[in-house]
Amino acid sequence: MQIRVYYEDTDCGGIVYHANYLKYCERARSALFFERGVSPLGEVGFVVKTMQINFIAPARLGDMLEVKTKLLKLQGASLQLEQEILLQESFTKKKSKVVFKAQITLACLDSKTQRIAKIPQDMRSIFLNL
Amino acid sequence: MIIGIKMLKQKYNFKAEFFDADPMGVMWHGNYVKYLEMAHCRLLDGVNFNYIAMQKNSFALPVIKMDLKYVNPIYFNDDFIVEIALVECDITLKFSYILWSKDNLLLCKANTTQVAVTLERETLYAIPSPLKNALLQKS
Numbered sequence: 001m002q003i004r005v006y007y008e009d010t011d012c013g014g015i016v017y018h019a020n021y022l023k024y025c026e027r028a029r030s031a032l033f034f035e036r037g038v039s040p041l042g043e044v045g046f047v048v049k050t051m052q053i054n055f056i057a058p059a060r061l062g063d064m065l066e067v068k069t070k071l072l073k074l075q076g077a078s079l080q081l082e083q084e085i086l087l088q089e090s091f092t093k094k095k096s097k098v099v100f101k102a103q104i105t106l107a108c109l110d111s112k113t114q115r116i117a118k119i120p121q122d123m124r125s126i127f128l129n130l
Numbered sequence: 131m132i133i134g135i136k137m138l139k140q141k142y143n144f145k146a147e148f149f150d151a152d153p154m155g156v157m158w159h160g161n162y163v164k165y166l167e168m169a170h171c172r173l174l175d176g177v178n179f180n181y182i183a184m185q186k187n188s189f190a191l192p193v194i195k196m197d198l199k200y201v202n203p204i205y206f207n208d209d210f211i212v213e214i215a216l217v218e219c220d221i222t223l224k225f226s227y228i229l230w231s232k233d234n235l236l237l238c239k240a241n242t243t244q245v246a247v248t249l250e251r252e253t254l255y256a257i258p259s260p261l262k263n264a265l266l267q268k269s
Binding site: 013015018019022023026041045047048049050051052053054055056058111114 | 158197198200251
């Protein structure tokens with residue numbers, strides 16, 4: 001998924017505010033479902049249980065970023081993803097480098113009971129095809 | 131970790147705001163990061179060395195690593211406490227955080243690592259002395 005850095009994404013240090021990378025990751029995970037006509041919030045939903053994040057380099061206004069999502073582990077009711085954000089181009093320099101990397105564990109919950117639920121087959125297929 | 135020095139620890143109260151809650155009525159996981167930073171900023175205010183002071187001293191402290199473990203949800207309008215503790219102040223600056231409900235229910239655990247850089251983003255490889263002294267004097 002490609003994301004352009006806009007003014008509201010940056011902080012008073014002139015770079016993308018670090019918490020905003022988590023929004024980019026969430027958007028990329030949601031896009032996996034939207035692109036396949038599946039709602040990410042149906043009978044079940046996913047909650048983040050753990051995150052290990054490396055902020056590697058800053059991104060700035062106008063940068064074009066690409067969020068890449070990779071499946072690390074898929075279990076019955078949880079999964080682990082690796083999400084990497086690459087800086088594809090910049091107004092100042094042409095380059096491609098990793099600016100952010102995170103390992104994210106998600107748990108599947110029943111939307112009504114909020115209890116752990118099995119990941120439905122159509123959603124499993126989405127993750128397995130990453 | 132600097133051996134023999136009791137590390138600085140503080141607790142700050144917050145409330146889960148409407149704009150931080152998601153459609154499930156709980157705080158969206160990415161918004162916890164802002165409350166970690168708010169606790170961090172209050173601690174720096176408390177030692178009289180906040181981000182403005184850093185800028186005046188020509189350095190900044192970007193976060194390079196962070197890990198979070200979400201244990202229990204924080205619901206909209208919930209009061210909660212962020213307990214922040216200084217873990218290391220040497221080459222890097224490390225803080226640990228524990229989020230508690232008012233009823234002492236564990237909500238989240240987190241850690242952050244920061245490095246000092248010049249305002250031109252050159253790595254300094256050590257926490258500048260004015261900040262180090264301010265943090266360790268209050269420990």
